[in-house]
Amino acid sequence: GNKEAWNTMVKGYGKMKCDVKCIELFRKMHILGIETDSASLASVISSCSHIGAVLLGKSLHCYVVKTSFDLTTSVVNSLIDLYGKMGDLTVAWRIFSEADKNNVVTWNAMIASYVHCEQSNKAFAMFDRMISEKNFKPSSITLVTVLMA
Incomplete structure (x- = not known):
């Protein structure tokens, strides 16, 4: 699988607010070992925020920290939104x-x-x-x- 195609699909599902599909495709990428980009990660975190998938959102935040993933502005924005919607302002x-x-x-x-x-x-x-x-x-x-x- 072409990683650009996979990442484009994840971002597309995210943009279309097909949140469950976005998350499912991201999980499949992870299982198959396909590298994700920061825009895809931001899309998945946003999808978690939209559907209230708190544990998955927190897991993705842990993944970002553990892997020293590039904290692009879009990933930061998605994480702030996620924690804000969860009520964790700290x-x-x-x-x-x-x-x-x-x-x-x-x-x-x-x-x-x-x-x-x-x-x-x-x-x-x-x-x-x-x-x-x-x-x-x-x-x-x-x-x-x-x-x-």
């Missing part, structure tokens, strides 16, 4: 603060985590810090997320 914050590079999506994921856990003050504080200290321009998603706080 781990979400640790991942956010230890990330080498944060982008607007990373900030959005952390703000959304606070909103999801009904911590409006922290969401507003993150938004304020994002625009004042870090000079990030909020996206439309940022604004909608903050309005939900």
Whole structure:
């Protein structure tokens, strides 16, 4: 099996929100020893987040740590979203603060985590810090997320 084809399929299922298929295909890749890329890993972590597959999501996080997998921004964003939806803001914050590079999506994921856990003050504080200290321009998603706080 061509690893690019497999990774493309995983990402495709993830984009189409076919979360169970995305996870199943990723598992099959792992069993067959086909190397995954960071975009596929981010897709699978997002799929875990969407369907509430907490243990698998945590296992993937362990895999990332144990294998020193390249923590791309997309993997970081997916992990923050996963832990935020699980209500584990401590781990979400640790991942956010230890990330080498944060982008607007990373900030959005952390703000959304606070909103999801009904911590409006922290969401507003993150938004304020994002625009004042870090000079990030909020996206439309940022604004909608903050309005939900």
